[in-house]
Amino acid sequence: MTDNSIGTLQQLRDPNYMPALHKAVPLGIQHVLAMFVSNVTPAIIISGAAGFGFGSDAGAQGFPDMTYMIQMSMLFAGIATLFQTVGMGAVGARLPIVQGTSFAFIPIMIPLVAGKGVEALPALFGGVMLGGLFHAFLGLFIGRIRFALPPLVTGLVVTMIGLALVKVGIQYAAGGVPAIATPEYGSLLNWSAALVVIIVTLGLKFYARGIMAVSAVVIGIIAGYIFAMMVGMVTVDGIMTSMSRSASFSLPMPFIYGFDFSLAAIVGFCLMSFVSAVETVGDVSGITKGGAGREATDKEIQGATYADGFGTAIAGIFGGLPNTSFSQNVGLIAMTGVMSRHVVTIGALFLILCGLVPKVGAVIRTIPIEVLGGGVIVMFGMVVAAGVSMLSDVxxxxxxxxxxxxxxxxxxxxxxxxxxxxxxxxxxxxxxxxxxxxxxxxxxxxxxxxxxxxxxxxxxxxxxxxxxxxxxxxxxxxx
Known part of the structure; x- marks a missing residue:
């Protein structure tokens, strides 16, 4: 899709420009495809680390399981994105910023929940909510703390995030984390499903163009899912059973896991908020430079930080994980040349719709962990590569x-x-x-x-x- 087919160069650089609906909708869905797998993966990892969600009966015990956490990931990514694009008072940058569940907090969350089941979740989400409020508080002086986080520090942190997660990718590709591993762990069948995802993803990234390249990870996982069905790792009956147990429409429930204060969770989330806030500053700057050819204003940076924090705090109330701006969508804006915040708003509405339909989360839950592992290896490897790229500026x-x-x-x-x-x-x-x-x-x-x-x-x-x-x-x- 070329720039001239959508609007003039001046219009394309205007965040308030709205392309024709038949062009804006595909562009909005393109943003969702670029971040979809990355957005739901943290919920799958945390529920798996806690020891519920994969074939468990957590839902039957009266607790929402992995399906609910996936649902909240989609719903509150959409809501937090609306905070950024539409805004609410001082909250929001009014720029095409896509929010999603953050990888950065996973190394903090895993020790909090590892093997503890749903009993660990009240403290986890208490930390998410209070950490989000602290994150929003950082918006008052975000510009004055950037000096403490040069590329040496931020590059190290991003690299450490990726290094902490690559083990998870290998475990998933081999057949699961220790809490859910089967005797087939590490078998050729398990690895073949992961390799299908990796090969298809790399093929599309290097040889495809446009939306096919942008959604390479999603398409790779779909290919792996089809392969898993062909070899019997997942069945149509299993998919239908999972969907039949999920409602067609459901609203989120506040404090559904309860609420508790854990000093480790609160301190961990608050400290990681510094890193997440600086990441958002970088994304805002990248959007304004790549899309509009200008520097971000202090008001835009402050509004984006507020949206990050309040989006995370509200998500924590309803069982959602921390949100942050997604860098892959910054690159998508530079690629398409479309700076319109309304295009991203359409994508946010699509995410909210998916989050209100539990059957979408139920289908995602049926993806074999080995298939997800293939996508995770690619994504977490890219996190390490991003950190190394930042360190190149040191x-x-x-x-x-x-x-x-x-x-x-x-x-x-x-x-x-x-x-x-x-x-x-x-x-x-x-x-x-x-x-x-x-x-x-x-x-x-x-x-x-x-x-x-x-x-x-x-x-x-x-x-x-x-x-x-x-x-x-x-x-x-x-x-």
């Missing part, structure tokens, strides 16, 4: 290498061996074993307190003399 002098090395070593080490801090109090242990928070805090603190340039002697032991050798080789070549 000036890799001795000082920054030390900051990165210490933060990564401690954060990743605690992720790999949680028992290393098993004697800490519960709250501190949960925060430390996420790996992400200690890495982020160490990087922020060291970046603020260490001098801009460390002496060669101060880093010689860390670098092993490699930097000095490289410097000498460079000098020899230049002379």
């Amino acid at each position: 000036n890799w002098n001795r000082r920054n290498m030390v900051v990165f090395a210490i933060a990564l070593s401690i954060g990743l080490g605690l992720q790999l061996d949680p028992k290393a801090v098993q004697y800490l109090p519960d709250t501190l242990r949960i925060l430390m074993t996420s790996g992400l928070l200690p890495a982020a805090l160490i990087a922020i603190i060291l970046n603020l307190v260490l001098p801009e340039e460390l002496s060669a002697e101060a880093t010689e032991e860390v670098s092993g003399g490699l930097a000095s050798q490289d410097d000498g080789a460079i000098q020899s070549v230049s002379s």
